[in-house]
Amino acid sequence: MRLDDLDRRIVARLLEDARASYAQIGDAVGLSAPAVKRRVDRLREEGVITGFAAVVDPAALGWTTEAFIEIFYNGARSPEETYESVRRHPEVIAAYTVTGEADALIHLRARDIAHLEETLERLRREPKIAQTKTSIVLSRLIGRPTDGPDT
């Protein structure tokens, strides 16, 4: 599963435009279209590329409020239980177990402040959640492609 330089350049190109044709990518990296396709197929099989997604502006869809919530659990809290306590809330777009004071960190998006408040109340009703600490996002300064650095 070792990637050579050509693979990395193909991935970089697909991070910028997942709908680029194989011929376009080939022009950029110096390969023919079928050669690019074979590499992309291989990268998908190996799990380096897991899919292709549209990049959508949540604000344009009416989701204008974003927050990070540190979660503190009481007692036992395996990753599975943590997962169970947040997966049902569709506002949660990412969740992590972390080192440090908090047990978990979740990233959520809501339509507005009222919706955020409603979501927080709903989260706090989860039995194992003892405490939450909310940081509302004021501005997004950086948001790189697929959350993956320059390959």
Place this chain on the structure above:
Amino acid sequence: MRLDDLDRRIVARLLEDARASYAQIGDAVGLSAPAVKRRVDRLREEGVITGFAAVVDPAALGWTTEAFIEIFYNGARSPEETYESVRRHPEVIAAYTVTGEADALIHLRARDIAHLEETLERLRREPKIAQTKTSIVLSRLIGRPTDGPDT
């Protein structure tokens, strides 16, 4: 810029597979391929869809360490200055100004713990940064499509 139900279903389809053909999307939503294309073109013009990106597994590229850093500045720290202090670090994949104790929250990815440590030291040398508080990601529980909820 109002989206109807057809638009939302097209966006949902493209979030799952940005390389789906217009004909495939048309089959799924009950439209002809050209009709789908014109809607997608319009959604891009309106900024609802800002691009298409490959979804890459950072671990497969050798980026196995992930962390969130709360940043505390001393004195003046406009969003622009905050941006300037983090943009040059390629390990930073997202950065936000937030409410709460910290002034900013950054999300970063490194190849390993040594690389994370090196990045933290580099960040702490930024003149305006007074203090940092790091939470290393132990496991990712949820990571929804484009960081955008169900449209």
Place this chain on the structure above:
DNA sequence: TATGAAACAATGGCCAG
């Protein structure tokens, strides 16, 4: 919004290095 035509892209087979 659908249809049809022309241009373009994807993809499998096959051969060369």
Place this chain on the structure above:
DNA sequence: CTGGCCATTGTTTCATA
């Protein structure tokens, strides 16, 4: 084993209604 080329099939994209 990896890339190039060719031919087939499918897709995009325009004109037109």
